[in-house]
Amino acid sequence: MIGIKKIDHIGIAVKDLARAIEFYEGLLGLKVTGTEVVEEQKVKVAFLPTGDSEVELLESTTPDGPIARFIEKNGEGIQHIAFRVENLEQALEELKAKGVRLIDEKPRRGAGGARIAFLHPKSTFGTLVELCERDN
Numbered sequence: 001m002i003g004i005k006k007i008d009h010i011g012i013a014v015k016d017l018a019r020a021i022e023f024y025e026g027l028l029g030l031k032v033t034g035t036e037v038v039e040e041q042k043v044k045v046a047f048l049p050t051g052d053s054e055v056e057l058l059e060s061t062t063p064d065g066p067i068a069r070f071i072e073k074n075g076e077g078i079q080h081i082a083f084r085v086e087n088l089e090q091a092l093e094e095l096k097a098k099g100v101r102l103i104d105e106k107p108r109r110g111a112g113g114a115r116i117a118f119l120h121p122k123s124t125f126g127t128l129v130e131l132c133e134r135d136n
């Protein structure tokens with residue numbers, strides 16, 4: 001077993017981060033604890049904690065990134081779910097050995113200094129799954 005600790009965050013694709021934040025902060029009462037550009041993923045993100053997990057709002061920084069493509073095809077909405085794991089490299093090795101299709105064979109750098117990797121939705125019953133490992 002790969003040792004999932006909790007839902008780390010839910011990734012929500014939005015067209016306009018500032019306007020989405022107005023809703024999540026102004027109307028839902030959540031608070032943005034950080035915003036960041038993650039160049040490798042072509043996204044600008046904002047994190048809003050909700051108890052032990054977070055909402056991650058994602059706006060594309062380019063017309064061709066994964067978030068832009070997702071919105072083009074599906075419109076705005078939930079794009080991925082992220083599970084926190086103890087040991088990402090080991091989890092990836094284990095899943096690969098069991099035939100799961102990995103998008104990332106090795107950990108990449110995510111927001112907030114996390115190590116992240118994605119599993120292909122064709123291998124996960126239709127949901128894009130992110131695994132992430134954090135030091136804290």
Ligand SMILES: C[C@@H](C(=O)O)C(=O)SCCNC(=O)CCNC(=O)[C@H](O)C(C)(C)COP(=O)(O)OP(=O)(O)OC[C@H]1O[C@@H](n2cnc3c(N)ncnc32)[C@H](O)[C@@H]1OP(=O)(O)O
Pocket residue numbers: 011038041043045056058066067069070073079080082103109110111112114116118120121122126127128130
């Ligand atoms: C900052 C960081 C962090 O948290 O720290 C992040 O989260 S970055 C978050 C953004 N970064 C990422 O998403 C990186 C990983 N994502 C990717 O590599 C890509 O988006 C893929 C998931 C491989 C999809 O690629 P692409 O759009 O080129 O493929 P496609 O449209 O042909 O899709 C192939 C099939 O997968 C399905 N599909 C595509 N995206 C999906 C999604 N988000 N959830 C569920 N299914 C999805 C399509 O409907 C299609 O199924 P049918 O064939 O049945 O039509």
Ligand SMILES: [Co+2]
Pocket residue numbers: 009011056080082130
């Ligand atoms: Co994410």
